[in-house]
Amino acid sequence: MQHPKLKERQIEIFRTIMATNSMTAAARHLGVSQPNLSIAIKRLEDQLGIALFARISGRLVPTQEAELIFAEVERVNQQSEMLSELIYSIARGDASTFRFGSTPSLGVRLIPKALRRLQLEGTAGTYYSDSLSQRDVRDYLLFGQGACVATIAEVNDPVIETTKVASAGLVCVVPKDHRLAGKKTVTPLDIAHEPLISFGATTTHGLFIDETYRRWGVSRETAVYVHFVEAALSFVSEGIGITILDAFSAINCEAFGLVAIPVENSVSVSAYVHICQLRPRQKGVDSLIDALRDIANASIKNDAAQ
Known part of the structure; x- marks a missing residue:
């Protein structure tokens, strides 16, 4: 059974209430009466078959379902704004604009270096570098929000073309004064008693790390969970623990007082650039691929030699 499509006004009302945390403030912002706003939310709740808000000690409190819906509404709204800006850019005749995306693993180190090279080459006049979560990559490409996306995860879609840029293993990142900092390689056994800053089991990094741990017959014990490599590196810098990342994320980490040590018998992690075959x-894109490939290979080779 197909559900009736939500109207833009319903989403606008819900988003405004979530943003203001108040029926009164939302009604004032939307230019409607509070009773009419309450009726609109009740109709939306009836349509969805769930409660969106509750009154607790006189306060309007969103339910867990409302929080999850709001996160998706904000994600789509951000994508819509990106698309709108891209359309205006085309309308202005700005043919020298190059917009691309990346997930954090490549966005931390490789993308800034590649963008610098593109600037020197004069690939475009204006650049838009978008940071994406892995789940947004496919829509970003299919809806033409950018020309390509660089990531360490594959995209399984028949209209998405993938180019492998480089491959590397996992590394253990520790402070430069850590007891392991002088080792040439480490194993999961070596770091078993260290506080590990790491990722959820279903994330791209989590899958790579757990597969490596299985090769050594041990289970991963995580002390601090994070979502992004930037957080992992920051926490290591603060002495909270150590982390395991793909080698691309840890390029030049010694500049921040950290040391990247190769993990023995780790899985191979590849850097990819994805494009949509349905678009010119x-x-x-090719300039970015060349820059990423050259920089990745040179940087990893240099780090291995140190």
Whole structure:
């Protein structure tokens, strides 16, 4: 049975209430009476078959379902704004704009270096570098929000073309004064008693790390869970613990007082650039691939030699 499509006004009302945390403030912002706003939310709740808000000690409190819906509404709204800006850019005749995305693993180190090279080459006049979560990559490409996406995860879609840029293993990142800092390699057994800053089991990094641990016959014990590599590196810098990342994320980490040690017998992690085959291939895509490939290979080779 197909559900009736939600109206834009319903989503606007819900989003405004979530943003203001008040029926009164939301009604004032939307230019409607509070009773009419309450009726609209009740109709939305009836349509969805769930409660969105509750009154607790006189306060309007969103339910867990409302929080999850709001997160998705904000994600789609952000994508809509990105698309709108891209349309205006085209309308202005700004043909020298190159927009691309990346997930955090490559966005921390490789993308800034590649963007610097693109600037020197004069690939475009204006650049938009979007940071994406893995789940947003497919829509970003299919809806033409950017020319390509660089990530360490594959995208299984028949209209998405994937180019492998480079491959590397996992590394253990520790402070430069850590007891392990002088080792050439480490194993999961070596760090078994260290506080590990790591990722959920279903994330891209979590899957790579757990597979490596299985090769050594041990289970991963995580002390601090994070979502992004930037957080993992920051926490290591603060001496909270150590972390395991793909080698791309840890390039030049010694500049921040950290040391990246290769993990023995780790899985191989590849860096990819994805494009949508349904759209014309921009010149900047191939320039970005070349820059990422050269920088990744040179940086990893240099780090291994140190």
